[in-house]
Every structure is written in structure tokens, then in C-alpha cells.
Amino acid sequence: MPLSITRRAALALLALSAATVAALPGAARAAGTISEIRLDYAYYNPVSLVLKEKGYLEEELKKDGIGVRWVLSLGSNKALEFLNAGSLDFGSTAGSAALIARINGNPIKSVYVYSKPEWTALVAGPNSAIASVADLKGKRVAVTRGTDPHIFLVRALAESKLTDKDVKLVLLQHQDGRLALEKGDVDAWAGLDPLMAQAELDNGARLFHRNAGANTWGVLNVRESFAKEQPELVGRVLRAYEKARAHALANPAELKATIAAAAKLSEPVAARQLERTDLGHAAIGEAQAATLLEAGLALQQVGFLAADVDVKGQVAALIDPSYTKGLAP
Secondary structure, eight states: OTTOOOHHHHHHHHHHHHHHHHTSTTTTSOOTTOOEEEEEEBTTBHHHHHHHHHTHHHHHHGGGTOEEEEEEOSSHHHHHHHHHHTSOSEEEEEHHHHHHHHHTTOOEEEEEEEEEEOOOOEEEOTTOOOOSGGGGTTOEEEEOTTSHHHHHHHHHHHHTTOOGGGSEEEEOOHHHHHHHHHHTSSSEEEOOTTHHHHHHHHHOOEEEEOOGGGSOOEEEEEEHHHHHHOHHHHHHHHHHHHHHHHHHHHOHHHHHHHHHHHHTOOHHHHHHHHHTEEOOOOOOSHHHHHHHHHHHHHHHHTTSSOTTOOHHHHHHHHBOGGGGTTSOO
16 A cells, blocks of 8 residues: 555654755745745645645744745646745645646656555546547537646546547536536546535546556645745754654654644545555655656657747756755655
8 A cells, every 4th residue: 555654663763754854955044024824735745635634834933933825726727827926835736737837837846756646537427438548529518728647638538549639628616527527518528626526425436547657746845035035944944844744754653634624525535545655755846847847758759848948958947956965755
């Protein structure tokens, strides 16, 4: 199981992670005059839910009089909008969504991995005749633009010699996409956990196309200007994240209850989400870059990205591994 780890190992992870993050670049620099850090929590980012619930970041920053403001992100697109507008300092997204945003001019850096998930698949209703991606031709498909499910859909269509012009995209936020599938307003949905798990268990929805390798990593992004001005605070945020990740790994039953309560889900739904979520990684670097390069080149091949985009250069510009050296790869 992705979450299997002993409590002792998790505590050792926490001690190592705290020491490592404390020694990273910028750790000796003062916080300056900043009075508040703004970061998101998201149901697709279980570690953020633990961090918010436990108050580790508030505890870390209170001695400096720095407050913490939490903002709910309902999808990568929303987190990226908030980052671009300057209303978030840190936002959790899929790696592919962060890459597309960076290419489109959103000045962000991906500095941490919060999960290696299989959080998206293509979903049909329980009585639907849809059995493969090819069956989507001419059908209505709910999708949230600019998210990993959207990019997953584009790549899946391309593999079946189709494009998004061969289907009728219905642009909805993830929650509304699930409801539209349930009501029969769309034929399929590019799903996202935990809503996808809820559709499976509560409504009998079927995941008719899965490809774990085409799901990109869950990454924590920071505004580039914030990272330049406050590198010490970036390290402290990641230290708190590591404390939350260690707690999540050491307490899987509690994690399941936390997700269920936060997202108003049943515990079986939360358990299904966690079956597809690996929290055993934190460092960002070569593995994530390779996955993003593959995704970016695939999107470029089908015309989703312009032919003149330097995908490799954009991946390098997005990922900053300096804050997580020594953490779990």
C-alpha cells in the first residue's frame, strides 16, 4: 500500500527532514517585515489538510508574529489563478498544470512534492456503453481546463487518434463535472480524486480509462518573487510540510478521517483516494522533470502547446530543487 510505513520510520523521516530543510539555502536570512503567509489547502493534497488541521506552520511562525491565511483551492487551475493574482504565496497543483501555467507566463517555481498520485482517470456512468477512449467521439465530456485531468484527457485522445475537436468539451469545475455525470448531463468526465472515488463508491461510476504513468506529480508551487525575497520562509514552510507528511504517514487511519471530514466524504471514499496516493516522496528534481518533459512534449505533439515552446527549458525554469536536497526522492 502507498501509505505503509512504521511510526518509528515516520518519526525518523521527520527528524531528518527538519534538519535538512533547516540547512537549505536562505535558512539564515531573517523573515523581514512580512506579517502573513498565504497558502492553499486542497482535497487532492492530503498533506495540506493535515498541515492546516495540526497548525504546524502557525506554530513555526508565531514567534516572529507572522500569521497564516488558508485559502481553499478546488483545482489546480484555481491555485494557479490565485498565485498569478498574488493572493496566494504557495499553491498546490499537478505538475503538468504548473508547467502549462509557467509556459503561459505565470511566474511560479515548483519547490516540493506532496504526492505521487493516480488521481485522474476518464469516468463514465454505471450504465454507460462507453468502454474506451475511442467511444468518446462525438460525446460530451466534462473537464476542468488547465488541470491534470484536462491534460490527461488530451493525451488519452491523442493516443486514440482523436483530438479535443472530436469531442464536446463541457468546461466545469471538478465538483460540477462529477454532478453533471451523475445527472446524465455529460457522457463522461475527466475525474479527479477524491471526487472520482466518491463517484465510484457512491454512484457506481466506472473508470474506463486509467494510466497511472500519465498522472503527473502533486507539487507545491511558490510565487517566484516571494521565493527570491523570502527564501528563509520558503524553507520554513517546507519544514512544516515535512512535519505534516511524516504525521500523515505514521497515522493512516487519522489521515483517512481528516480527508473525510475536510471534504465531507465517507471514510471508504477517503480510503479509496489514499489507495491511489503515494505520500512517500518530497524532494523535487530529476524524476519530476522527466515526467513533465514527457507530458509537455506529448502536448506539443498534438498542438496543445506551440511548436516553438522550449519545453525542456520551461521545465528547468519551473523546478527548483534547492529547497529539498536530502529529502525522500
